Amino acid sequence: MSTPHLDAPRDDAHRPHLDALAEDRHPEQMPHRSMLFIPGSNAAMLSTAYIYGADAIMFDLEDGVALREKDTARLLVMQTLRSGLYAGVETVVRINPLDTPFGRLDLEAAVRAGADVIRLPKTETASDITELETAVEEIERACGREVGSTKLMAAIESAAGVVNAVAIATATPRLVSIALAGFDYVIDMRTTRGDGSELFYARCAVLHAARVAGIAAYDVVFSDVEDEAGFLAEVEVIRRLGFDGKSLVNPRQIDLLHNAYAPTQAELDHARLVVQAAERATEEGLGVVSLGGKMIDAPIIEAARRTLRYAAASGVRREPQGAQS
Numbered sequence: 001m002s003t004p005h006l007d008a009p010r011d012d013a014h015r016p017h018l019d020a021l022a023e024d025r026h027p028e029q030m031p032h033r034s035m036l037f038i039p040g041s042n043a044a045m046l047s048t049a050y051i052y053g054a055d056a057i058m059f060d061l062e063d064g065v066a067l068r069e070k071d072t073a074r075l076l077v078m079q080t081l082r083s084g085l086y087a088g089v090e091t092v093v094r095i096n097p098l099d100t101p102f103g104r105l106d107l108e109a110a111v112r113a114g115a116d117v118i119r120l121p122k123t124e125t126a127s128d129i130t131e132l133e134t135a136v137e138e139i140e141r142a143c144g145r146e147v148g149s150t151k152l153m154a155a156i157e158s159a160a161g162v163v164n165a166v167a168i169a170t171a172t173p174r175l176v177s178i179a180l181a182g183f184d185y186v187i188d189m190r191t192t193r194g195d196g197s198e199l200f201y202a203r204c205a206v207l208h209a210a211r212v213a214g215i216a217a218y219d220v221v222f223s224d225v226e227d228e229a230g231f232l233a234e235v236e237v238i239r240r241l242g243f244d245g246k247s248l249v250n251p252r253q254i255d256l257l258h259n260a261y262a263p264t265q266a267e268l269d270h271a272r273l274v275v276q277a278a279e280r281a282t283e284e285g286l287g288v289v290s291l292g293g294k295m296i297d298a299p300i301i302e303a304a305r306r307t308l309r310y311a312a313a314s315g316v317r318r319e320p321q322g323a324q325s
């Protein structure tokens, strides 16, 4: 099967002058749309996946790796992190839970090799995160990594995790994002994946927790990589709810997701006008900003800046073939 977007040059024609307009390029202000899972035991995927353009790459040591391959996967991921191949991408390592025989070994390897973020699966309580933080700090001190430089993220995979989502999301400033993990969650809830109604409460709870904490929120993986329409329908739901993005299992899903999060040309044009009007008002020392006779307030300016950031990251939305006028 072919690998779309592998050889395609980045299409910068959609991105004129946007970098200058998206004024804040600090990593915390950048979109967190896509986090691509790579099984840590798959050497071929590890050696090529930096080319796909995901916002973050997640090297998996947990459920995507067979028991007999746990040690090999840990070594492979460590070597990959040290290789420098992923220098331009946010690197995330999903470790095994700390109460398994592999968790501490995974953590030690990931922190020492310089992972940007540790993803803790099956997080159920705030103390799961504070315990992780204590262990990370010990390793940072032991290996000379700056204390606090390893960020954390929590994956919520159970009813307990959902109920404790706010406490988890606010457990430490090291926590930069939170993800809902649908497969384990529906098992815990004694249901199955369906039309999305089975995830509605959990999605809202995780999302509200993320917003209270001021961190990014990732939605569940969509496992049928052949079902493009189903994937896009799910993306539209989670984008409308307010998720920053999704965990992904296949490179083909990256561009579909980024395009769905890109603003339309009309949204971009409006955002530019709003930001320009706001900047003019600041220069002229005016307290109130007006555009076309309408007052523009802070939330509108913030939304416009967010639109520019998304456009800077992925250009203007391409409509599906046949939908263009």
Ligand SMILES: CC(=O)SCCNC(=O)CCNC(=O)[C@H](O)C(C)(C)COP(=O)(O)OP(=O)(O)OC[C@H]1O[C@@H](n2cnc3c(N)ncnc32)[C@H](O)[C@@H]1OP(=O)(O)O
Pocket (backbone or CB within 6 Å): 001, 002, 003, 036, 037, 038, 039, 044, 045, 046, 049, 060, 063, 064, 183, 184, 221, 225, 248, 249, 250, 251, 252
């Ligand atoms: C519930 C959970 O815990 S989910 C998390 C654990 N699961 C995972 O990590 C699954 C990761 N994904 C995969 O293994 C695969 O994408 C599958 C099994 C879902 C689909 O496999 P395929 O149908 O073979 O994928 P596809 O045909 O699109 O592969 C095309 C190319 O993309 C590569 N590729 C596929 N998935 C990935 C990935 N996640 N990361 C990097 N490269 C990938 C393939 O190696 C292949 O490369 P090649 O053309 O150089 O040979």
Ligand SMILES: O=C([O-])CC(=O)C(=O)O
Pocket (backbone or CB within 6 Å): 063, 121, 155, 157, 179, 180, 181, 182, 183, 184, 185, 220, 221, 247
């Ligand atoms: O963490 C994820 O996104 C995938 C996962 O483990 C799950 O759905 O159970």
Ligand SMILES: [Mg+2]
Pocket (backbone or CB within 6 Å): 063, 121, 157, 181, 183, 184
């Ligand atoms: Mg899981």
